[in-house]
Amino acid sequence: MTEQDNATGLRARLVAAGVELLALEGLHALTLREIARQAGVSHGAPRRHFATHAELLAAIARHGFGELATALGLQDGAGHAATAGHDAAEARARLERLAHGYLAFAAEQPGMFELMFRHDVLAGSGAGLRRTSMPLFEVLTRLVAVIHPPTGEDCASPATVAAALWANLHGLAQLRAWGSLGLATGSDALDPVLRATLDAHLGPAAR
Amino acid sequence: MTEQDNATGLRARLVAAGVELLALEGLHALTLREIARQAGVSHGAPRRHFATHAELLAAIARHGFGELATALGLQDGAGHAATAGHDAAEARARLERLAHGYLAFAAEQPGMFELMFRHDVLAGSGAGLRRTSMPLFEVLTRLVAVIHPPTGEDCASPATVAAALWANLHGLAQLRAWGSLGLATGSDALDPVLRATLDAHLGPAAR
């Protein structure tokens, strides 16, 4: 309701132009003036809707988080339904799908992925952005909890394991994005490293 | 031999000024003109020694990689000597020290850490930079190989496990750097997550 698509909603048009520019040219092309140019308005126009360049970028990043959520199948409150199954094997399969989806998103939309986690660019609006990615993390935690019930006393809490897993996935995305992964392992195949990651954090695959 | 510290080596002075500026003000302050100002020369002077701004930043990042290597105790060819011990427990201890050192570096010199892995800024000179971090990765692989000898046929190769571990450490550094780790786990304590990471990739601590 806050942002309408009513044909002349410049705010939405600017975000859309930014998303397109980001996909076509990359993050370096996302200057305030270039986005305005792409949207067909003067360079001062965005100021009516975004106080600063960083706020416009933050809005574009927010759009990206939305796309990521739908790509992972957890738009709206669907996360609760998605974690309804209490079967450990099912949770494991869903976690693998999430991991693959996360890395696929990073690979297919590298510009958007880069922007979404460039907290220096999104500074100020960063707090809101960080909160945006929390639902995803909570789903991760719930699924991990199904696999690793916190029985042992010295066993790490599900949130801890989920944080370690998330960090691992994110690091993998970055390493591959800039080619270090291929340089290190010889081949740039992601699958073996991803499998090793999942096996490490979730225990060997029950297959 | 290539770069001398002979009092008037502007190249070295520019790098030094950049390092200082990076520690004091952060990455955003590392403009070409500001570095030149800090070094007491005109804004055109750096061009004699660095063809472009990115090359100067790459030189500063290279300095950072050197500092990281010495902080981890693997300057020069000392890596080989450091991995001489074939005791698994010793390898595990050394890996833990490496992990702590890596994350401590990221925490104590956040600006430098950010620059070192901002491959969009270092583009072009990036290939050389990526190679700079390879010795560190090789030490990681060797140590992992001591703990996880590649016996099983479906077992991941040491390089694969090392890559997954590296990705995990790097992701942890980033998540903590921008505060998401604290937001996710409730407390911003790094140790539990780091312990979970090490246990996951290297097996539970033999303690």
Place this chain on the structure above:
DNA sequence: CGGCGCGAGTAGACAGTGTCTACTCGATCT
């Protein structure tokens, strides 16, 4: 019904940036 205000977009100015080019100046070599 008419003047009025005001939100939205325009145009220009300003400081700052990276890059490029003309130029100076001092040391070095023949």
Place this chain on the structure above:
DNA sequence: AGATCGAGTAGACACTGTCTACTCGCGCCG
């Protein structure tokens, strides 16, 4: 001594983000 050349200077240029007048069109209220 005089020419050469590397190193640093100064200025221009095309950008950028931000700020400030200004215009214009629509709706509101007396």
